[in-house]
Amino acid sequence: MNKVVLEDMAKLIKTPFTPLDIFKINETAVRLVKIKGRYHWHKHTNQDELFIVIRGEMDINLTDEVVHLKEGEGYIVKCGVMHQSYAENEALALMVEPQETLAQGD
Amino acid sequence: MNKVVLEDMAKLIKTPFTPLDIFKINETAVRLVKIKGRYHWHKHTNQDELFIVIRGEMDINLTDEVVHLKEGEGYIVKCGVMHQSYAENEALALMVEPQETLAQGD
Numbered sequence: 001m002n003k004v005v006l007e008d009m010a011k012l013i014k015t016p017f018t019p020l021d022i023f024k025i026n027e028t029a030v031r032l033v034k035i036k037g038r039y040h041w042h043k044h045t046n047q048d049e050l051f052i053v054i055r056g057e058m059d060i061n062l063t064d065e066v067v068h069l070k071e072g073e074g075y076i077v078k079c080g081v082m083h084q085s086y087a088e089n090e091a092l093a094l095m096v097e098p099q100e101t102l103a104q105g106d
Numbered sequence: 107m108n109k110v111v112l113e114d115m116a117k118l119i120k121t122p123f124t125p126l127d128i129f130k131i132n133e134t135a136v137r138l139v140k141i142k143g144r145y146h147w148h149k150h151t152n153q154d155e156l157f158i159v160i161r162g163e164m165d166i167n168l169t170d171e172v173v174h175l176k177e178g179e180g181y182i183v184k185c186g187v188m189h190q191s192y193a194e195n196e197a198l199a200l201m202v203e204p205q206e207t208l209a210q211g212d
Contacts, residue, residue: 003173003181006158023182025154025202028134030180048131052112052200054178067109072160074136075109076129094158096131096202 006032006054010092017085019095019103031095033103035087042083042105049077049097056091060084069093112138112160116198123191125201125209137201139209141193148189148211155183155203162197166190175199 009022009032017039019031035058051060052074060067060075061084067075077083115128115138123145125137141164157166158180166173166181167190173181183189 001182001184003175003179006178006180023156023180023202025134025156025182026185026204028131028202028204030156030202050129050131050136069109072112073109074112074129076107076131078107079132096129096134096136098132098134 006092006094010034016090017103024099027099029095029097029099029101031097033093033095034090035085035093036090038086039084040104043081044077044079044097044101045106046079047098047101048079049095049101051075051077051085052094052096054092054094056087056089058085058087058091058093061086112198112200116140122196123209130205133205135201135203135205135207137203139199139201140196141191141199142196144192145190146210149187150183150185150203150207151212152185153204153207154185155201155207157181157183157191158200158202160198160200162193162195164191164193164197164199167192 016036019033023030122142125139129136
């Protein structure tokens with residue numbers, strides 16, 4: 001296996017909110033996602049979802065607060081929690097979540 | 107839950123090669139580790155282990171190659187693979203691995 005350069009993988013991503021699988025650790029996926037604009041509100045009934053910002057800034061909107069993340073900052077959306085991600089300018093984030101997690105929610 | 111600032115968490119780590127748990131996503135841990143000097147050779151029989159470098163540079167020595175990682179680069183040590191991490195100057199890395207993984211190997 002070769003090492004993975006995150007910004008090289010990012011060049012393969014053409015569309016915001018379409019996570020690209022870059023690592024699989026046992027049953028867990030690490031995905032790379034571009035955030036630009038506003039995604040729809042959704043939840044993952046059984047899966048926690050971690051966001052860590054690699055470049056730029058993003059918001060995770062929750063029903064009762066806004067979590068603003070800058071580069072080098074992370075936040076877990078616990079399973080069952082309604083959320084929506086947003087960035088005015090393109091942000092790049094890692095997501096760590098169970099392999100079976102659907103981006104669009106369930 | 108509050109957001110997590112990786113470099114703030116790093117200030118809590120006094121000793122290299124002692125991972126600090128910073129996130130738990132279902133059964134998976136995300137840990138922060140300082141690499142400085144040379145760790146012992148070990149393996150994790152059943153657990154894959156991902157390293158992503160956040161600051162600095164490190165080597166992952168394998169029996170047949172050296173994987174050199176810079177900031178923004180990652181590598182999975184697959185379960186069962188002997189490895190040893192090394193950095194001349196302090197590096198900061200994220201590790202993603204099953205919760206039960208023991209730093210020292212098994």
